[in-house]
Amino acid sequence: MADTVGSGPRCVALVGPYLSGKTTLLEAMLAATGAVNRKGSVKEGNMVGDASAIARKRQMSVELNIAHCRFMDEDWTILDCPGSIEFSQDGRNALMAADIAVVVVEPDASKAMAVSPILKFLADRAVPHVLFINKMDNPASSPEDTIAALQAVSEAPLVLRHVPIRDSDTTTGYVDLISQRAYQYKQGEPSTVVEVPADLADAQSMARQELLESLADFDDDLLEKLLEDVVPDEKDIYRQLIENLADDNIVPVMIGAGEIQSGVFRLWKSLRHDAPSAAKTAERRGFEATGDPVVQVFKTTQARSGKLSHVRVWSGEVRDSMQLGGERVGGLFRMFGHDQTKVDGAVAGDVVALGRLEEAKTGDVLTLSGRGEGGDPWDGPLPPVYAVAVEVDKRDDEVKLSSALAKLVEEDPSCSIEHNMDTHELVLHGQGEIHLAVAAEQLAEKY
Known part of the structure; x- marks a missing residue:
């Protein structure tokens, strides 16, 4: 399979409307990596995300949640963004640091308009993104209607990756349209491979053809094969998907349920194989890979130990006590919710918090020589309402x-x-x- 495995540390942002289940999905993703021994819940108030007293009291995200983890021996940082439009500044800033965004939505066509501002922001800045239709354990879920409604507010074509397998009103698994394998959900465990249900054969064939036709819009060789009824090689299909996702030409659509961890491992595998590398993202953002340290602040917080500047390292290596932006770095930390672990250094692609940079502000590009001019323009703050x-x-x-x-x-x-x-x-x-x-x-x- 063509993929970006082994491309260094990467960063994924979880975005979506209020109540779409992003923080629950964050917890499920962390559980899938083994970063937490037991998946927490909103009701119990014991999740990695929304760890502040205010968030737990209100049972809603009121600030950005940052969590470092490892999936299949690769470093990842997850940025879980608040869903309420009143806290969207954090999400906009986090997306400027991410390699890819997972847009978490409910299987409800009536809520598609709430996703529109997010999709527009992503399209305007060419941020690669996938849709994750969450809460598919809901008997009333309708992914087909949801996709149709979301396509009306998405500039890029939505490309279905999975066809749901249903038992009466319950979604029990899915068929992957590229590998053409069927998977059955197992709560808290990776899905198991099963036979493709006979009654899904026609729907699977039609959906797969639509996927291939969407990819063929960007590749003449694939289009020629389809016109000649030649079955494309599976590796070529994956390569086309990865390239067009990185260029924000298409939006793959996946399904699952974070609450019961259905489809979460498959989401992780898709991110691992398909998400652009940090080097690709730095190029998209306009940063040159010079080898010298270049970081950008995307979030500022106040901890008990003092000010923390959360940065994405775009180039070079950052170490404790070095000079960045005209100030001495007073500690490097990896974040896991409100917990912080001190580290000696960070490399290109890493997300870390730098301590005691009193003059650094959100959006600043910091280099050895001071504040840099690289990168595309950073958006100003949202106007007050x-x-x-x-x-x-x-x-x-x-x-x-x-x-x-x-x-x-x-x-x-x-x-x-x-x-x-x-x-x-x-x-x-x-x-x-x-x-x-x-x-x-x-x-x-x-x-």
């Missing part, structure tokens, strides 16, 4: 509030502060009522 006045109970806390607000804005660029000259109030701007309510809770609990 909601505002509240902020005040302290005690006048003595005004200096502390100013410091806390500065840290809040540094962590979340979609927040901004204004001194209103007419009302003489300090006004906090953001993306909505929930966004600013969470910001107020963070001010009280974190800063």
Whole structure:
């Protein structure tokens, strides 16, 4: 099989609308790698993602979750992005660091419009992405209707990779349209190979032909083979899929259920074989592979130990105590939810947190000589749509509030502060009522 196995550390972003099941899928993906011994749940409040007290209290993602893991001896970082549109700044920034995005959706055609802004952002920036239709364990699931509705809001053609196998109203497995093998789900374990059901033969054949025709739109040799009724070589089909995914010409569609870990191992294998390398992503983003250290900050957080700048290493090797962006690196850390593990260094493709770079800001490109100019332009913060006045109970806390607000804005660029000259109030701007309510809770609990 043509693939990108052995291409170094890679990074995948999980994006999708609120309640599509991204953080549950994150937990299932980590369980599939052995990174967690027991898969947590939202109800129990014991997942790697959404580990903050605020997220667990609200039972929703309010910030980016970052988790490093290894799958089949390869390093991966998963960026689990909040689904609520009010917290979309984190997701937009994370996608600038990712090699590939998994767009997690529910099998519900009526919710397709909620995916539209995400698909447009990905298309505008040519970020390779796949669709994962989650919650296929729901008896009312309808992937066919969902795909039709999503195609209406996707610029690139959606290419079905799997045909679901159903037993009455239950999805029990799928047929892979390239390998033409059938798999039966086994909860918490890799799927087992089974015979392709006879009643699926026609649907499988038709879906496979549609997949090949979509790929043939970008390859004359494949088109000629199809016109001459020549069966393409399986390796050529995989090669076409990988190349067109990397160029954002197509959007492969997979199915599964994160809650019961169905289709999760197959998703991992697809990412391992199909996702572009970090070098390919750096080229897409406009970074030159010079061998010198080049990193870009995509998220800033405040930990107990101080400020952390979460970066993607685009070139070279980064080590603790070296000078980057005109400052000395005060520690390198790999993230696993809220847990951090100190490491000695990082290579191209790695995602790490750099400690105590007080002048570095989200979006900055850091090099040995200072702040770099490489890479395509970084989007500015989202414009505010909601505002509240902020005040302290005690006048003595005004200096502390100013410091806390500065840290809040540094962590979340979609927040901004204004001194209103007419009302003489300090006004906090953001993306909505929930966004600013969470910001107020963070001010009280974190800063």
